[in-house]
Amino acid sequence: MTNVASNGKAITTKKTFSRETAISIDIQADKHIIWALLSNASDYPRWNSTIISIEGNIEKGEKIRLKSTLDPKRVFKLSVKEFEPGSRLVWGDAMGKRIYTLQTNSIGTTNFSMNEKIGGPMFPLFSKLIPPFDQSFEKFANDLKSEAESIQNSK
Amino acid sequence: MTNEQFTTEFEKTRPQLKSYILRITASVQDSEDIVQDTYVKASMKIEEFRGESSLRTWIFAIASNLAKDNLRVKKRWTEDVTDICREKALSNPNYFPEIMQIQQSSDHANFEVKEHINFCLTCISKSLPLEQQICILLKEVHQFKVSEITEILDITEAMVKYYLHTARQKMVSIFEGRCALINKNGTCHQCSELNGIFNPKQRFEEEKNKIEFAKKADHPDRQYLLDLRLEIVRGIDPFNSVGSDLQLHHLEHNRKVMENFLDKK
Numbered sequence: 001m002t003n004v005a006s007n008g009k010a011i012t013t014k015k016t017f018s019r020e021t022a023i024s025i026d027i028q029a030d031k032h033i034i035w036a037l038l039s040n041a042s043d044y045p046r047w048n049s050t051i052i053s054i055e056g057n058i059e060k061g062e063k064i065r066l067k068s069t070l071d072p073k074r075v076f077k078l079s080v081k082e083f084e085p086g087s088r089l090v091w092g093d094a095m096g097k098r099i100y101t102l103q104t105n106s107i108g109t110t111n112f113s114m115n116e117k118i119g120g121p122m123f124p125l126f127s128k129l130i131p132p133f134d135q136s137f138e139k140f141a142n143d144l145k146s147e148a149e150s151i152q153n154s155k
Numbered sequence: 156m157t158n159e160q161f162t163t164e165f166e167k168t169r170p171q172l173k174s175y176i177l178r179i180t181a182s183v184q185d186s187e188d189i190v191q192d193t194y195v196k197a198s199m200k201i202e203e204f205r206g207e208s209s210l211r212t213w214i215f216a217i218a219s220n221l222a223k224d225n226l227r228v229k230k231r232w233t234e235d236v237t238d239i240c241r242e243k244a245l246s247n248p249n250y251f252p253e254i255m256q257i258q259q260s261s262d263h264a265n266f267e268v269k270e271h272i273n274f275c276l277t278c279i280s281k282s283l284p285l286e287q288q289i290c291i292l293l294k295e296v297h298q299f300k301v302s303e304i305t306e307i308l309d310i311t312e313a314m315v316k317y318y319l320h321t322a323r324q325k326m327v328s329i330f331e332g333r334c335a336l337i338n339k340n341g342t343c344h345q346c347s348e349l350n351g352i353f354n355p356k357q358r359f360e361e362e363k364n365k366i367e368f369a370k371k372a373d374h375p376d377r378q379y380l381l382d383l384r385l386e387i388v389r390g391i392d393p394f395n396s397v398g399s400d401l402q403l404h405h406l407e408h409n410r411k412v413m414e415n416f417l418d419k420k
Contacts (some may be wrong), residue, residue: 020357032313043321044330151320155301 010134018119021133022069024111025141029152031102031110035086037147038100047147050136059083064091070136095120112144134137156210161201164210171297172218174393178277178292179222179285181410183403189225193218208306212299216307219289229330232413234329237343239416240278240409250362252402258353261400266353268362270398271346272336272356272384273391278409279329280322286310287322294319327377330384336369337380353401 004011008025029035037047041054041064052072056064060083066076081097082090089100096118103111114137118130156164169190176186197217200240203247204213233239244250258264280288286308293299293307294315304315335341349360354362363369368383393399393406 030311030313032311033317036314036317040321046321046324151316154316154320 006113008138008145010132010137010141012132015119017121017123018117019123019127019130020115020117021137022113022115023137023141024113025145026105027110027112027145027148029110029148031086031104034102034110034112034144034148034152037144037151038089038102039083041087048140048143050140050143058089058091068136070131070133110148112141114141137147156201156204158198161198161210162194165214168211169194170392170394173213174387175215175292175297176218176222177393177406178280178296179228179288180225180226181277181281181406181413183356183407185225185227189218189221192221195340196221208303212303212306215293215297215299216309219293219307223285223289227410227414228285231284231416232278232417234279234282234333235417236278236282236409236413237275237333237345240412241345244408250408254401255398257404263395263397263399264401265397266349266401267396267398268346268350268366269387270391270396270402271349271398272366273388273393274402274405275334275343276326276384276388277348277393277406279326279333282329283322283325284318286314286335287318287325290315290318291322291326295382296388299391323378323381330375330381331377336363336366337372337377417420 004022004024006024006026008023010021010023012019012021037043039058040057041058044051044054049067052067052069054064054066056062058064058080060080062080064078064080066078067074068076076093078093080089080091081098082088087089087102090097092098096116098114098116101113103113105111114135116137172193173186173190175182176189180186180189189263193214197214200217204210245292262354280291283291288318289308290304293304299307300320301312301315305312308315331338331341333341333343335344336346349365350357350362366387368380368387369379374380393402396402
C-alpha cells in the first residue's frame with residue numbers, strides 16, 4: 001500500500017497492470033464517530049458529496065450496491081471483505097478493493113487513510129475508460145473530516 | 156435507599172418517564188406497561204444502585220432497555236407517516252364520530268396547534284433509526300446531558316454525538332420538505348386542516364403567529380427552527396395537556412395504521 005502524507009491530497013501510482021490511488025488526512029474527532037460515518041450505508045449521501053447512494057448493510061460478508069458521482073449511471077456491486085470496527089474496512093469486487101483505515105494519533109486526533117487498487121491481466125485494455133479517482137478521493141476525505149469534526153464539536 | 160424512598164423518587168419521575176416511553180412506542184398501553192415493568196425491575200435491583208449516576212438516569216436506563224426490547228418499537232415508521240395516516244382517517248367512517256364522542260365526553264379534548272406539533276414530532280421521530288430517536292428524545296426533550304445519555308444507553312460519547320447529530324440533521328430535512336409552517340411548499344398542512352375542523356371560528360394565521368418557529372420560518376438557521384419546535388414539545392405533557400385525549404386517540408390511530416402498513420410492506 002502506498003504511504004502518503006496526511007494532507008488530504010490524493011496520490012495515484014500507475015503501473016502496467018494496475019492503478020492505485022491513496023489519500024490520508026488527520027481528523028480532529030474520535031475514531032468511533034468516523035467509524036459510524038463510514039459504516040452507516042444509508043447515511044452516506046447526507047454527508048458525502050461523492051456518493052449518490054449505498055444500498056445494503058456495511059458488515060462483514062454483506063453485499064452492497066454503490067452509486068458514485070464518478071459514474072452515476074453505474075451500480076457497483078461490492079462485497080464487504082473486512083470489517084474491524086473502529087479500525088479497518090475493506091470492500092471491493094473482482095477488479096479491485098478499497099481499504100479504509102483509522103488510527104488514533106498521539107495527540108488524540110484520528111488519521112484516516114483510504115486506498116484503492118484496481119488491476120489485473122486485462123487492465124491495460126480498459127484502463128483508459130476508468131476516470132481518475134484523485135478529485136473524488138479528496139472530496140471524500142474532506143467531507144468526512146468536515147462532518148466528523150462537526151459532530152465532535154457538537155454540544 | 157429503602158424501597159419506600161425509592162417508590163417516592165420513582166413517582167416523581169413517572170410522568171416524564173411515561174411521556175418518554177409514549178414517544179418511543181406511540182402506544183398508551185405499552186407506555187403504561189413499560190413504566191410499570193421499569194418500577195418492578197428497578198425495585199428488585201435497587202440494592203445494585205450505587206449512586207454513580209442520578210436515580211433518574213438509572214431509571215431511564217432500565218426503561219430504555221425495556222423499550223428497546225419492545226417489538227413495536229423495533230418497527231420503524233416512514234417519513235410520510237402523516238400522509239398515509241391522513242388518508243386512512245379520511246376513508247374510515249368511524250374516525251370522526253369517535254373524535255366527536257371524545258370531544259363530548261372529555262375535558263381534555265381541545266385542539267391546540269402546539270399539541271399537534273408535539274404529536275407530529277412524535278410521529279416523525281419514529282421514522283428515525285431507534286438509537287437516533289432515543290438520543291434526540293433524551294437530550295432535547297428530557298434534557299439529559301450527553302454524559303448521562305452514555306450511561307443510559309451504555310454507548311460511547313462519540314456514538315451519542317453521532318446519533319444526536321444525524322437525528323437532528325434528518326429531522327431538519329424531513330420538516331423542511333414537509334412542514335407548511337416553515338416552508339410554503341411543504342406538503343403537510345395537517346395542523347391547519349385539523350384546526351379548521353376543531354376550531355372553525357379561529358383564524359389559522361393568528362394561531363400560526365403564536366408559534367415561534369412558524370413566525371421565524373424564513374430564519375436561515377434551520378437547526379434553530381428545530382430547537383424552537385423542540386421547545387414546544389418540552390412544554391407538553393402528552394397525558395395531561397388540554398387536548399391529551401384527542402391527541403392520544405390520534406396517536407393510537409396512526410400507530411395502528413402504520414403497523415398495518417408495515418406488515419403489508
